[in-house]
Amino acid sequence: MKRIFLFLSLLLISLDADARIGLVTLPRREAVQLTIYNSADLTLVRERRTLTLAKGKNRLEFSWANTLIDPTSVQFDAVSNTDKVELIDISFPAQAPNALVWTIESEVSGEVIVEISYFTSGLTWSADYEATADKGGKKLSLNSFVKATNNSGEDYDGAQVRLIVGTIHLVEDISELANRGARPIPPPVLNRARAMMMPEAVASSVGLGGRFSADSEEPPEIIREGLSEYFIYTVSGEHSVPNTWAVRWPNFSQSDIDIENFYRYEEGRYNEPRRFFKLKNDEAHKLGKEPLPDGRIEVFQVREDGTRAFLGKTISKYVPVGEWWEIDLGADPDVIVKPKLMRREIDDVEFDSDGDPSGWKVIETWLIEVLNSRTDAIAIEIDRNFDGDFTLSQNVEKEKYDFDTVRFKRSLGGGESEKIEYTVTYRKGTLIKR
Amino acid sequence: MKFDYRLPVLIAVLAVASAYYNVTRRAVPPGITQEEHFKRAEELHSKILREDGSIDKNKVREALAEYKLALDASDLRLSAKSHIGAGQMNILEGDTSAAIAEWKNVSVILPGDFESLRAMKSIADAMKENGQKEDAKEWYKKIVSEFGDSKLPQAMKVIVNSTRKEMN
Numbered sequence: 054m055k056r057i058f059l060f061l062s063l064l065l066i067s068l069d070a071d072a073r074i075g076l077v078t079l080p081r082r083e084a085v086q087l088t089i090y091n092s093a094d095l096t097l098v099r100e101r102r103t104l105t106l107a108k109g110k111n112r113l114e115f116s117w118a119n120t121l122i123d124p125t126s127v128q129f130d131a132v133s134n135t136d137k138v139e140l141i142d143i144s145f146p147a148q149a150p151n152a153l154v155w156t157i158e159s160e161v162s163g164e165v166i167v168e169i170s171y172f173t174s175g176l177t178w179s180a181d182y183e184a185t186a187d188k189g190g191k192k193l194s195l196n197s198f199v200k201a202t203n204n205s206g207e208d209y210d211g212a213q214v215r216l217i218v219g220t221i222h223l224v225e226d227i228s229e230l231a232n233r234g235a236r237p238i239p240p241p242v243l244n245r246a247r248a249m250m251m252p253e254a255v256a257s258s259v260g261l262g263g264r265f266s267a268d269s270e271e272p273p274e275i276i277r278e279g280l281s282e283y284f285i286y287t288v289s290g291e292h293s294v295p296n297t298w299a300v301r302w303p304n305f306s307q308s309d310i311d312i313e314n315f316y317r318y319e320e321g322r323y324n325e326p327r328r329f330f331k332l333k334n335d336e337a338h339k340l341g342k343e344p345l346p347d348g349r350i351e352v353f354q355v356r357e358d359g360t361r362a363f364l365g366k367t368i369s370k371y372v373p374v375g376e377w378w379e380i381d382l383g384a385d386p387d388v389i390v391k392p393k394l395m396r397r398e399i400d401d402v403e404f405d406s407d408g409d410p411s412g413w414k415v416i417e418t419w420l421i422e423v424l425n426s427r428t429d430a431i432a433i434e435i436d437r438n439f440d441g442d443f444t445l446s447q448n449v450e451k452e453k454y455d456f457d458t459v460r461f462k463r464s465l466g467g468g469e470s471e472k473i474e475y476t477v478t479y480r481k482g483t484l485i486k487r
Numbered sequence: 488m489k490f491d492y493r494l495p496v497l498i499a500v501l502a503v504a505s506a507y508y509n510v511t512r513r514a515v516p517p518g519i520t521q522e523e524h525f526k527r528a529e530e531l532h533s534k535i536l537r538e539d540g541s542i543d544k545n546k547v548r549e550a551l552a553e554y555k556l557a558l559d560a561s562d563l564r565l566s567a568k569s570h571i572g573a574g575q576m577n578i579l580e581g582d583t584s585a586a587i588a589e590w591k592n593v594s595v596i597l598p599g600d601f602e603s604l605r606a607m608k609s610i611a612d613a614m615k616e617n618g619q620k621e622d623a624k625e626w627y628k629k630i631v632s633e634f635g636d637s638k639l640p641q642a643m644k645v646i647v648n649s650t651r652k653e654m655n
Contacts (some may be wrong), residue, residue: 118533125601128641142649143642145609147575148542150532153642156649 083166087294088215089178089201091346096176096205098122101132101168108162110141115169116152120206126172129155133166175205176294178216180348181301182369184380186330188355190314190429193330197304197345199275199286203294211291218346218371219283275304277343284344307339318390319436325384326433328364332380334372345372352382389424390435395474403483412483421473425465435461439477442485446476521560521569528553528572535579542579551576558592567593567602574609583617594633601643604634608646611653627653 085100104113117124131138137160144154159165181198199216203209274289288302313331317323330352335341350369353361365383372378396418403412425431437459445451445459454460461473480486531550535543554573560566574589586609593606611626627650634647 118529125640125642140641140645143608143646144612145571145575145605147578148536150529150572150575155645 082211084213085209085211086213086215087176087201087209088217089176090217090219091178092217092219094174094177096173097170098173098209099168099170101166103164103166105163106138106157106159106161106165108159111157111159113155113157114146114149114152115155116149117171118149118151121173121175122205122207123172123174124151124153126170127153128170129157130168130170131165132168133164134159134161137161138165138167173205173207175203177202177204180304180346180369182345182348182350184330184350184352185361186312186314186352186354186364188357190330190354191312192308193310193312193332194306194308195310195340196306198301199288199304199346200299200301200348201294202299203296206296208296209294212294213290214288214292214294216286216288217283218286218344272303275302279343310338310340314432316385316388316431316433317436318433319438320392321438322436323384325386326388326390328382328385328388330380330382331377333375333377335375341374344374345369345378347371350380352380385427387425387427388431388433389422389426390433391422392437393420393422394418395420401484410482412485413481414484415479415481416476417479418474418476421461421475422470423463423465423473424470426468428467430464430466432462432464435463435473437461440479442480444478444480449473449475451475521557522562522565524553525557525560525565525569525572528557528569532572532575544580547576547579551580563596564602567596567600567606570596571602571606571609574606578613583613586613599633604630604643604646607633608650611650615653624654627651 082100082102085098088097088099090096113129115127115129117127129140139158140155141158142156144156146152146154178199178201181200183196183198185194186192201214201216273292276287276289278285278287286304292300292302294300310332314328315331316326316328318326332338332340334345347368347370349366351366352364354364356362365381367381367383369378369380394417396416398416399413400416401412401414402410405411419437421435423433423435425433436454439445439457439459449461451459451461463471463473465471528550531546531553535546535550537543551573554569554576557569558566558573560569570589570592574586577583577586577589590606590610590613594603597603607626607630611623611630614620614623614626630650631647631654634643635651639647
């Protein structure tokens, strides 16, 4: 609450003869709703407070100092007595930086419920995933969490939290509008009672999953619904999201998901073969109820002795419903791919009327050595890129991936190796056919 | 042999000129950026109101000095905010005309912006408070002519609507 008074120092002052007649301490927020977008640094804050207004003109001071609130977005609306309470003027007091004073004309004397809404930056959310593959790498258990991080300069207690998945368009960043070049660094807030909250750095390093509020045994429910091009997660209940803290809630869990376990190598893109888990965000894979928001994923695999081995941590991109999801587990030194150029020759040279070469063919023979020094079998995709007009030898198993990429798919048992040899012919100059 | 005074005199003149330049012309002392001056000013500004409701005049003067050092920042928003802050300090020192002069800069630096509207409203209100009713009216008219036709958020629209009433 202390921070709230610092931020929203609202004073009710009668304008009568410029004397401060009724200096009223602002009551605490009765309700606050945070709608946090993950595609932009943007949060809509809507809060309700009950003010005691005097009949006539009242003054109300609103300060956005030390926060990242966009002052142009601040809106004041009466919820009760709507036709009797009107905002008639805004002025800027000299004695407070980043503050405005609302002049409110009230036809009634007494309590009036008001809603104050504004956009702020510094409040973000992302998804956290924890995936565990079985011993054979065929099935996956997936736990999903959503994490809100507050660096807005303001504490939000008892907040209803809504998280938006989807892309929105902003002309200007709210952080720029709010406090360009002058953002203060607020001190950290420590509170032992808030067992579910921890500073961002700590939360990411310990990787805790599914820890809930100290005053509640049950985790909050995440209600998911689609709205136009957006998807909304509403976190049930009210939550504290203090400044400089991250708060994480469990989203969904799904086990027994079929996965493909494969390796991919592409010279220039990956220096070494990389291991991937592949699954589709659809019903066949026991998913597909919603898009999977971007975030971080930690991947484990169950070992022979039943313990879990950490395979890696990576960034996951937004996965729409019906799309494939490839989880990059990083390079594996036990799988080796070595492409070698064995022969290169120039043939079928044509000359123009001046006797200069105008067209020719370049013929290259390549040998790709693939070695699986693991004890289990693997599937591997080797992508080769070719420039210009080219033809590949017909006697090698391959598939065309796109106009200049050919993919060689192979399966190798534990300890096996294979050699892939192909010849590519490039047509140059006047010999180019396409 | 007659001593040639020209070289020592030239060196002395250059030394004095260099010292004068360092003292008077360099707006930002080494190591302190205009953004830091602005932060200091805002920090002081937030503390000028004592608990008993009186104004701490020393902090007002210090804040004014810090705002002035940030006035010509290359970040236009920072510069505009510094002019607004300096004007507010001038008001607290009782110098309305200096405040108005500061605020007039804002609409030149950030025309059409919220900060500009804020400064123009402050100018009009200060003139009205100072008894310059006709001048204030002109500024209210200026606000309506510059912002009246725009699609504005409530925070700006209310200002424009209230100034319409002040024009009459």
